[in-house]
């Protein structure tokens with residue numbers, strides 16, 4: 001995964017600001033997870049690609065099933 005590097009080449013679609021990786025917590029199927037997502041420095045918009053979100057959800061399901 002080279003998300004950290006890729007994100008520096010993106011800019012915010014809403015305000016044109018630069019993006020940085022932030023930790024975003026969410027609750028899914030009674031589990032709490034933290035994911036690193038690109039967010040805008042300027043307006044705070046958090047970008048979640050469908051591919052990324054689906055991948056993280058799959059990871060979350062795997063974690064839960066392992067218990």
Ligand SMILES: [Zn+2]
Nearest residue numbers: 012015040043
């Ligand atoms: Zn922005």
